[in-house]
Amino acid sequence: MSKRILITGAGGFIGGYLVSEALNRGYETWAAVRKSTSREFLTDTRINFVELDFTDTQQLQTGLKETIQQIGGKWDYVIHNLGATKCTNFNDFKTINYIYLTRLVDTLTALDAMPEKLLFMSSLSAMGAVDETNYSPITIHSIPSPNTRYGLSKMQAEMYLMRHPSCPYIIFRCTGVYGPHERDYFMMMNSINRGVDFSVGLKKQLLTFIYVKDLATAAIDALERSQVRSTYIISEPQSYSQTEFRKIVAEKLNKRFVLPVKAPLWLLYIVCLIAELWGTITLKPATLNRDKYKILRQRNWDCDVSEAIAGFGFRPRYSLKDGVSESIDWYKENHWL
16 A cells, blocks of 8 residues: 655645655655645646645644544655745744644644654755855754745744654754755746846855756655654755856756856845835745845855754755756756756
């Protein structure tokens, strides 16, 4: 009998790949969505859908209870992938990234439906800025000091899991995730395609990435192999400069010349502030805001992933070059580029 898995945030960029990987492994896969969630990338007929509204505690409880009764038992695994990376109101970070997790865990506990393992998609931003002098890699033993509302909300969620006496959690602190139909890194690639590469700050910066398919593979591998109550940093085990990123993208796009433009941090702050104000006026979350400014100005994103290698055999298959190549092919095929 195949194992059952519930994936929240299934309609998002990462969620769709988690669902696909679970299906490919033969899991009975349940995708948690809202009524308004786009199912553009959730078209496989094997997907079981459950509508859960995390804004409504009663509906969440009812939806989970009725589904558990329908399938005749609890899920073996749960991946809590629901989250927000940008919000019009910064207070929403706490609500979506922290409180929604507590509602899920509390409801599963009340229903006696705690899974064998629950994987929480956190973020490397939960660590804040680490060693921007010597650039030593960020490890799971580094002292967290989140300096953004986004990172703080993820760390609050992590601390809740760590304090919970019986939750069989696994935490993924993911670095920047990119891949087909992702939009933020696409904006960078599209700018390079137009002949300009924007970067910020004059001080050395180390960037890290994880291709979305490698992240999805790692998530299921961790559920199958990792010990519970474990925390891992998830990244390709190599850092890159902005110049290296630009060259990889430009080569794939056959761009012989790309103008590198470095914006000073003070100018970036003004741009982020204006974008945030415009987002507030239009009620549309802005990609750039004061929270994002703190992330962009961070100089050291280098990671130590040895714990993930030892914990569940983490081995990314995609280098940045391979992942960018596959992503750009998709963007071209779907007329984004």
